Amino acid sequence: MAHHSPANVPAADPTKPVHIVFVGAGAVGCFYASRLHYPDHNIHVSLIGRSNYAALAKDGVQLQTRSFGNYVFHPHAVYPSANAAGGVPNSSTSSDVPPPPPGGWDYVVVTTKALPDRVDDSATIAPLVGPKSTIVLIQNGVGVEAPYRARFPDTTIISGVTIISAEQVKPGVIRQNRWTRLHIGPYTTSAESSSSSASPPSASVDPNSALTKRGTEATERLTDWWTRLGGIRDIDPLDEVGLQTVRWHKLCINAAFNPSAVLSGGRGNADMASDPEMRIHLRAIMDEIWAAAPRILGRPFPSELATPDKILASTDRNKGARPSMLLDWEAGRPLELEVIVGNPVRIARARGVELPRMQSLYALLRSAQSVREQKQKEAKGKL
Ligand SMILES: NC(=O)c1ccc[n+]([C@@H]2O[C@H](COP(=O)([O-])OP(=O)(O)OC[C@H]3O[C@@H](n4cnc5c(N)ncnc54)[C@H](OP(=O)(O)O)[C@@H]3O)[C@@H](O)[C@H]2O)c1
Numbered sequence: 390m391a392h393h394s395p396a397n398v399p400a401a402d403p404t405k406p407v408h409i410v411f412v413g414a415g416a417v418g419c420f421y422a423s424r425l426h427y428p429d430h431n432i433h434v435s436l437i438g439r440s441n442y443a444a445l446a447k448d449g450v451q452l453q454t455r456s457f458g459n460y461v462f463h464p465h466a467v468y469p470s471a472n473a474a475g476g477v478p479n480s481s482t483s484s485d486v487p488p489p490p491p492g493g494w495d496y497v498v499v500t501t502k503a504l505p506d507r508v509d510d511s512a513t514i515a516p517l518v519g520p521k522s523t524i525v526l527i528q529n530g531v532g533v534e535a536p537y538r539a540r541f542p543d544t545t546i547i548s549g550v551t552i553i554s555a556e557q558v559k560p561g562v563i564r565q566n567r568w569t570r571l572h573i574g575p576y577t578t579s580a581e582s583s584s585s586s587a588s589p590p591s592a593s594v595d596p597n598s599a600l601t602k603r604g605t606e607a608t609e610r611l612t613d614w615w616t617r618l619g620g621i622r623d624i625d626p627l628d629e630v631g632l633q634t635v636r637w638h639k640l641c642i643n644a645a646f647n648p649s650a651v652l653s654g655g656r657g658n659a660d661m662a663s664d665p666e667m668r669i670h671l672r673a674i675m676d677e678i679w680a681a682a683p684r685i686l687g688r689p690f691p692s693e694l695a696t697p698d699k700i701l702a703s704t705d706r707n708k709g710a711r712p713s714m715l716l717d718w719e720a721g722r723p724l725e726l727e728v729i730v731g732n733p734v735r736i737a738r739a740r741g742v743e744l745p746r747m748q749s750l751y752a753l754l755r756s757a758q759s760v761r762e763q764k765q766k767e768a769k770g771k772l
Contacts, residue, residue: 404431405431406431406432406433406490407431407432407433407495407496408433408435408465408490408492408493408494408495408496409422409425409426409432409433409434409435409494409495409496409497409498410434410435410436410437410468410474410494410496410497410498410517411434411435411436411437411498411500412437412471412497412498412499412500412501412510412513412514412517413437413499413500413501413502414436414437414438414439414441414445414450414500415441415500415501415502415557415563416553416555416556416557416563416564416565417500417527417551417553417555418436418498418500418501418527419436419450419452419462419557419563420452420454420553420555420563420565420569421498421500421527421551421571421615422434422436422450422462422464422498423450423452423460423462424457424615424618424619424620424621425611425614425615425618425619426462426464426465427614427618427619428465430614430618432614432618433465433490434464434465435464435465435466435467435468435474436450436464436466436467436468437467437468437469437470437471437473437474438467438468438469439469439470440560441557441560441561442467442468442469443560444559444560444561444562445464445467445560445561446467446469446485447561448461448561449461449462449463449464449561450462450464450561450562450563451561451562451563452563452564452565453558453562453563453564453565454564454565455565455566455567456565456569456621457620466487468481468486468487469481469483469486471513471514471516471517472516473486474489474494474516474517475489475515475516475517476488476489476516477516489517492521493519493520493521493522494517494518494519494522495521495522495523496522496523496524496525496607496611497514497517497518497522497523497524497525498525498526498527499514499524499525499526499527499528499537500527500528501528502528502717502723502725503528503529503530503533503725503727503728504723504725504727505533505536505727505728506723506726506727506731507723509536510536511536511537511539511540511541512540515540518541518544522544522545523544523545523546523547523603523604523607524537524541524544524545524546524547525546525547525549525573525607525611526546526547526548526549526576527549527550527551527571527573528549528550528728529550529639529643529725529728529729530636530640530643530725530727530728530729530732530733531633531636531637531640531728531732531733531736532728532732532733532735532736533548533728533732534546534548534576534578538576538577538578543600545575545600545603545604545607546575546576546577546604547573547574547575547576547604547607547608547611548573548574548575548576548632548633548636549571549572549573549574549632550571550572550632550635550636550639551570551571551572552568552570552571552639553565553567553568553569553570553571554566554567554568554710569621569622569623570623570625571615571621571623571624571625572625572626572627572632572635573608573611573612573624573625573626573627573632574604574608574626574627574628574629574631574632575600575601575603575604575605575607575608575628575629575632576604576629576632577594577595577598577600577601577604577629578590578593578594578629588687588740589684589685589686589687589688589740590629590630590633590686590687591630591686591687591688592687594629594630596628596629601629604629605628608626608627609626611624612624612625612626630686630687630688631688631691633686634682634686634688634690634691634694635694637678637682637685637686637690637733638682638690638694638695640678640682640729640733641674641675641678641679641697641700642675642700643712643714643729644674644678644729644730644733644747644750645671645674645675645678645700646658646661646671646704646712647712647713647714647715647725647729648714648726648729648730648750648751648753648754649661649667649670649671649674649750650711650712650714650715650718651714651715651718651724651754651757652750652753652754652757653667655715655718655719657708657709657710657711657712657715658704658707658710658711658712659704659705659706659707659708659709659710662701662704662705663705668701670746671701672697672701673746674746674747674750675697675700675701676697677744677745677746677747678733678744678747679696679697681737681742681744684740684742685736685737685740685742713725714726714729721761721765723758724754724758726751726754726755726758730747730750730751730754731751731755733747734747734748734751
């Protein structure tokens with residue numbers, strides 16, 4: 390896997406402030422934002438809250454972390470919406486809301502749940518994106534970048550995928566239970582070639598393009614800041630195809646366990662893996678992705694990534710873990726099913742690869758979600 394060295398990356402220019410805004414101030418967003426806000430180095434992080442806006446604006450973010458202890462993160466500014474942070478006139482009724490930075494946002498980091506069937510977050514962030522902005526996406530699944538590339542053809546985009554266990558225990562209070570791993574890398578691929586071209590990214594990504602160069606530089610800068618200033622030890626910068634490889638590898642876990650946890654009636658990962666028939670099913674999903682990803686990406690999984698056997702063995706040890714999709718299902722929230730099962734099926738199909746087990750999961754889960762929503766609507770109608 391091609392790694393870029395973060396060595397010799399200058400810190401922020403002390404005369405030029407760097408302004409970073411996080412859209413999606415939940416578990417992942419608040420944790421990574423809190424490790425990037427270093428006003429002494431002229432790096433200033435702001436948050437956009439939504440249901441937790443009042444708590445964030447009043448007290449900042451309380452962090453309870455396994456990796457860095459407990460601390461309070463006071464962001465540079467807190468906004469009630471992307472429109473307010475983009476300075477859209479009349480977007481905020483409160484006079485306390487600060488104006489956006491005069492030079493615009495240098496980095497717009499998106500850490501919402503990826504729900505492209507519900508909302509186009511590339512449109513949500515449009516007021517924040519200016520000519521010098523870099524968009525950073527830290528979300529699960531594959532194909533999450535395509536709407537952003539389509540809307541912002543010339544904007545630097547960084548794609549990121551994290552292995553962390555974190556939750557917002559109440560508004561403005563974030564608990565990080567374990568892990569801090571974040572893979573990041575440039576994303577240049579045109580929307581067309583990312584979703585409908587038969588050629589794999591390894592053939593269509595131009596490593597010498599200006600977008601790749603800008604994306605690689607931004608990846609190195611963020612890696613340096615999160616590592617050297619934020620103290621996170623496992624920020625892992627990759628090249629474009631390498632990053633996509635990690636996204637597909639993470640699907641081996643997320644696509645096997647998350648939909649199955651819902652469809653099996655609400656079971657945790659180790660519990661499912663202890664059921665012999667379920668274990669065959671989980672293993673077969675992983676094997677399906679394992680065999681397909683190199684054909685889709687044009688590059689094999691690197692040897693340091695855990696094989697399905699290793700993933701199952703660590704699942705057996707990690708008793709009690711319940712995937713986020715199951716928590717979302719139980720709370721009646723929409724599921725990240727398009728980016729975790731729908732997009733993989735579609736992207737593979739566009740490259741001539743069928744994922745039959747994934748397709749079954751996708752069809753069943755999408756149906757289960759729509760039946761549930763119909764029932765929720767009917768129940769509301771009866772009130
Ligand atoms: N948590 C983990 O341990 C973990 C681990 C690995 C990967 N991930 C991935 O990381 C991503 C983020 O997950 P998360 O757990 O951090 O989710 P989360 O805690 O639910 O946070 C998402 C936040 O985004 C906010 N939001 C959504 N749309 C918004 C908008 N238009 N404007 C402002 N705020 C908006 C939500 O606000 P509301 O409260 O108003 O809805 C919520 O606070 C997902 O793709 C997830 O799969 C999470």
